[in-house]
Amino acid sequence: MARYLVQYERKGCIGAAVCAAVNADDWIMNSDGKADFVGAVFNEATQMWEREIDESQLETMKAAAEGCPAIVIHITNLETGEKII
Numbered sequence: 352m353a354r355y356l357v358q359y360e361r362k363g364c365i366g367a368a369v370c371a372a373v374n375a376d377d378w379i380m381n382s383d384g385k386a387d388f389v390g391a392v393f394n395e396a397t398q399m400w401e402r403e404i405d406e407s408q409l410e411t412m413k414a415a416a417e418g419c420p421a422i423v424i425h426i427t428n429l430e431t432g433e434k435i436i
């Protein structure tokens with residue numbers, strides 16, 4: 352099953368909450384007004400919050416990424432290197 356890397360640039364989040372509305376399992380609004388990416392780990396090298404997902408989680412994650420008006424959620428196919436969004 353294909354695996355994907357999801358990367359979140361939290362500093363660019365504008366708190367629109369679309370992510371949490373379409374994918375409440377993975378995105379939760381924090382009291383500071385920005386979204387938290389559930390289960391993600393901060394990568395010092397990329398300065399992004401990151402987590403791997405599999406194919407079964409791709410559609411809901413894509414819905415959050417595509418709905419984000421700030422375009423701060425990115426998804427890359429780890430096998431092909433293709434940037435999905």
Ligand code: SF4
Nearest residue numbers: 364365367368370419
């Ligand atoms: S949709 Fe984007 S800008 Fe809005 S809260 Fe989620 S990550 Fe932040």
